[in-house]
Amino acid sequence: MNHAIISCLHANLPATEAVLNDIDRQGIDTITCLGDLVGYGPQPNEVVELIRKRDIATCQGCWDEDIIDGLNACECSYPSQLAERRGHLAHQWTDDQLTDENKSFLASLPTSLRRDRLLFVHGSPNSQHEYLLPDMDAFAALERVDTAGADILFCGHTHQPYVRELRDGSIRVRLQNADHDCDQGEELTLPMRKIVNAGSVGEPRHGSTNATYVIHNDATDEVEIKEVPYDVGRTCQAIVEAGLPKVFAWRLSHGFEFAEQAEDASHVCER
Amino acid sequence: MIERWALVSGLLGDLETYDLIQRDLKKTRGVTSLFILGDLIGPKRNCDALLDRLKNPHRSDLKPDCIYGWWEEQLLAERGFRGERKADALRLSQGEDAVSALLNTVNPSHLNWLASLQFGFIELDCALIHGSSSDVGDNLTSETSPLILLDRLTRLNVNRLFTARSTKQFHLELTGGGINSQVKDLNGKREQQQEVPKRSVIGIGAGAHYTIYDVGSDKTHFLTASSQTNTKGMGFV
Ligand SMILES: [Zn+2]
Ligand SMILES: [Zn+2]
Numbered sequence: 001m002n003h004a005i006i007s008c009l010h011a012n013l014p015a016t017e018a019v020l021n022d023i024d025r026q027g028i029d030t031i032t033c034l035g036d037l038v039g040y041g042p043q044p045n046e047v048v049e050l051i052r053k054r055d056i057a058t059c060q061g062c063w064d065e066d067i068i069d070g071l072n073a074c075e076c077s078y079p080s081q082l083a084e085r086r087g088h089l090a091h092q093w094t095d096d097q098l099t100d101e102n103k104s105f106l107a108s109l110p111t112s113l114r115r116d117r118l119l120f121v122h123g124s125p126n127s128q129h130e131y132l133l134p135d136m137d138a139f140a141a142l143e144r145v146d147t148a149g150a151d152i153l154f155c156g157h158t159h160q161p162y163v164r165e166l167r168d169g170s171i172r173v174r175l176q177n178a179d180h181d182c183d184q185g186e187e188l189t190l191p192m193r194k195i196v197n198a199g200s201v202g203e204p205r206h207g208s209t210n211a212t213y214v215i216h217n218d219a220t221d222e223v224e225i226k227e228v229p230y231d232v233g234r235t236c237q238a239i240v241e242a243g244l245p246k247v248f249a250w251r252l253s254h255g256f257e258f259a260e261q262a263e264d265a266s267h268v269c270e271r
Numbered sequence: 272m273i274e275r276w277a278l279v280s281g282l283l284g285d286l287e288t289y290d291l292i293q294r295d296l297k298k299t300r301g302v303t304s305l306f307i308l309g310d311l312i313g314p315k316r317n318c319d320a321l322l323d324r325l326k327n328p329h330r331s332d333l334k335p336d337c338i339y340g341w342w343e344e345q346l347l348a349e350r351g352f353r354g355e356r357k358a359d360a361l362r363l364s365q366g367e368d369a370v371s372a373l374l375n376t377v378n379p380s381h382l383n384w385l386a387s388l389q390f391g392f393i394e395l396d397c398a399l400i401h402g403s404s405s406d407v408g409d410n411l412t413s414e415t416s417p418l419i420l421l422d423r424l425t426r427l428n429v430n431r432l433f434t435a436r437s438t439k440q441f442h443l444e445l446t447g448g449g450i451n452s453q454v455k456d457l458n459g460k461r462e463q464q465q466e467v468p469k470r471s472v473i474g475i476g477a478g479a480h481y482t483i484y485d486v487g488s489d490k491t492h493f494l495t496a497s498s499q500t501n502t503k504g505m506g507f508v
Pocket of ligand 2 (some may be wrong): 036061062063122128157158
């Protein structure tokens with residue numbers, strides 16, 4: 001059976017509607033959302049209400065968490081002070097706009113969802129703020145999936161869709177003991193695991209302005225990355241009209257951003 | 272100068288044991304540094320005398336460089352040094368009585384010094400941490416999955432991780448292996464192969480069980496401080 005995974009809607013209603021229409025057209029009725037319903041974009045209430053109305057299983061994103069708990073991410077989440085100021089501005093605006101009901105919906109979201117051997121999270125199983133980039137250390141990537149007890153990990157947060165297969169892994173170890181130096185080493189065979197990043201519906205950073213999401217077939221394990229065009233101009237205009245930083249509109253209309261993410265992607269702040 | 276480190280942890284306020292270790296170290300040739308990887312304090316005895324000695328070493332002492340451990344983390348959290356977090360881990364595992372017992376073992380005058388201790392040291396290509404970079408309570412042993420051990424080394428980008436939380440003494444080397452990875456995105460597919468780097472995780476022990484590490488030869492010696500004059504482990508060069 002095919003099911004769809006969407007992430008990082010970021011209060012972009014035209015993009016969210018376009019992606020949901022695309023999924024509906026294919027007759028797929030299981031949809032999982034990996035969070036970041038709000039932030040950056042101009043329609044936070046509309047997007048949250050659409051997800052609620054459609055009753056889409058959703059886990060909490062980094063923006064959803066910060067709106068509920070207050071901005072407690074350390075500066076490491078932002079690459080520059082300018083980016084941080086813009087982030088704070090968008091946070092404040094979103095906080096002012098969101099209704100109490102929609103806030104309590106965001107507060108009620110779980111940090112992960114599990115269906116058999118599939119695990120759904122926003123950033124990583126460790127944190128909503130950890131980036132699993134496509135080129136991160138392969139062993140560390142495998143550790144995230146394996147320690148969480150999953151075969152396939154679905155994540156978002158990087159806004160770059162990808163499918164990564166980790167296989168034929170092994171680690172040889174040898175113990176230097178206090179009592180006796182045992183020379184015979186041991187070899188651990190590592191399991192095959194997959195990471196699927198759903199990209200971003202409302203704030204794509206993969207090089208095009210199209211919204212992205214993924215479809216997974218749970219019988220064949222095949223994954224398809226989908227791109228959906230939508231009316232970018234409509235969202236950009238709404239961003240400007242809302243008084244949000246114009247750079248958010250510029251970014252959407254160019255389809256990339258200057259990697260506004262932590263320099264050290266594996267860094268998890270210890271707040 | 273060739274460096275030789277002494278690594279100690281889990282003293283839990285035991286000044287007598289610390290004194291024995293200091294005596295041992297005086298008789299051991301060429302020890303250049305003494306690192307104390309946390310758990311200076313514990314819930315079972317008053318820790319003030321040991322803390323005084325660590326802060327103001329005797330003239331003949333090898334000067335200790337200390338970091339904080341799991342017990343310091345619990346105390347500091349409960350005393351309000353960790354924002355809203357309290358000694359939750361201790362409370363959960365050992366109950367309310369254990370928390371109040373811990374509070375009673377350390378005079379509040381030591382709190383600022385304890386709070387000034389670092390989470391870990393990076394020396395050369397080695398990390399010295401009570402647990403791991405993942406958590407001060409990360410309990411790494413020679414039985415821990417090598418995948419997790421490799422992850423903890425990778426997070427710090429070091430070749431050796433000295434850890435103390437498990438109280439065990441071990442020296443586990445990652446000697447080989449690899450992994451294939453294939454990434455598919457909207458630009459196509461790419462293959463990548465990665466080898467296991469030659470790295471190791473060393474458990475340094477706790478209390479009277481401590482470790483001497485020869486930096487040049489990458490050899491660990493697991494020792495036990497004892498009150499006997501004929502100290503075992505003196506034979507190595
Ligand atoms: Zn996002
Ligand atoms: Zn995010």
